[in-house]
Amino acid sequence: MAVNLKQLAEILGLSQTTVSRALNGYPEVNAETRQRVLQAVRETGYRPNRAAQRLATGKAYSIGLVMPIAAGIDSDIHFGEFLAGLAEESVKHDFHFVLNPSAPDDEEATFRRLAASGNVDAVFLAYMRPNDPRIPMLKALSIPFVVHGRSIGGPRDYPFLDVDNTQAFYDATKLLLQLGHHRIALINGPDYLAFSIRRKKGVTRALTEWGLGLDEELVHHSVMADEYGYRSMQHFLERPDPPTAVLCSSTVLALGAVRAINRAGLAIGSDISVIAHDDVLPMLKPENFSVPLTTTRSSLRAAGARIATRLIGGIIGRGDYPEQELWRAELIVRASTGPAPGR
Incomplete structure (x- = not known):
């Protein structure tokens, strides 16, 4: 059974006030005492009475x-x-x-x-x-x-x-340009969200530095789900002048894009290059794709x-x-x- 504050203080040989102050991070409690209190909390399963704490501190935690x-x-x-x-x-x-x-x-x-x-x-x-x-x-x-x-x-x-979403997609686009890609597509998040606007800005900035423009026909905005990635990529590949590379705002979008590329019989990395932003989703690791994905990574x-x-x-x-x-x-x-x- 978990102990209460009085029992915890008795175990430690400290006053209830000192224990309470240690738990609440008061600077006058020295580091050694605080560590003793925290260790005792772990060993005893003590949980503070939030109602009492709220009365004492005015905080809801x-x-x-x-x-x-x-x-x-x-x-x-x-x-x-x-x-x-x-x-x-x-x-x-x-x-x-x-x-x-x-x-x-x-x-x-x-x-x-x-x-x-x-x-x-x-x-x-x-x-x-x-x-x-x-x-x-x-x-x-x-x-x-x-x-x-x-x-x-x-x-x-x-x-x-x-x-830094602008820099991330600038770096990704610059890599593709250095590899000789000029027709670059973007499967982005919703167009009203700031991160999507900045990612598009990063793509545009890199293209401009190379004397190129972003073809708005190769930009799709949507919620970041694999079905939307599939539809966007399928649409791009049906064009008479399809892109040779695509940037995806998520590995979830990339999952759908890769499915469309595979169904079109194209080889990723040779016929078409793919870069995705990796939010480090535990169930969707870019290194586990059939062709491991190049990514901009931030957890x-x-x-x-x-x-x-x-x-x-x-x-x-x-x-x-x-x-x-x-x-x-x-x-x-x-x-x-x-x-x-x-x-």
Whole structure:
């Protein structure tokens, strides 16, 4: 049976106040004592009384998130992977989630209700859009928050963690150009999301440097599911002047694109090159494709864990973290990219 705070203090020979302060990260408790307390917590299975803690500290020890739900909105395994990272870090500190479903057109109001409820200490934002109205709204509410991604336009002085999507797709496109590819297709995420806009910008920038333009007929935007990747690639291959290379915004989209390429009887890496963005989804590893995929790699789970660390650190007053973080994706070259046909 798990012990209570009084019993834990007796086991350690410390006062209940010292144990409580050690668990809550107060700086006056030295590192050795804190480690003793944490070790005893692991050994005894102690769990703090959240109701008592909330009365004492005014903190709910919860992170809030709003999930848009409506007919026509597909579940997203990418968001699930991000939440797994957030959850892994939260459980280490015995923090909870407060998940509020919301109609897409009621999202701002849902955030306002969540902030006013007192049931969360901080929130995070995802699926950023240009001039995203949620940022100035949360700044005005004065609730701590961290953004996963960045808006385009609007205020810039807000906390975020993002992948440098422009640079990632610039690097990927530059690799294809160096291999002699001039007709390059893009299967992208939804056109209203900031990460998709930046990825397209990276492709365009690289092409422009080579004196080329992006053919809008070779750009498709969709939710990131394999069926959409298949349809987009099939459409590109039916053109009289099909692309010799394709960039996919996810390994999930690439799964569908590869299926269309195989059904067309083309060889990946020789007839057509493929590069995908790899969010490090555990069930879809690019090295396990029939032809291992060249990717731009950045872990969604690691991003979720980092945002949880920043939010929790801010809540309990532990750690000093940068306000804004921009992670660079790693370009990993595998067998799915090769010289353009005829080169």
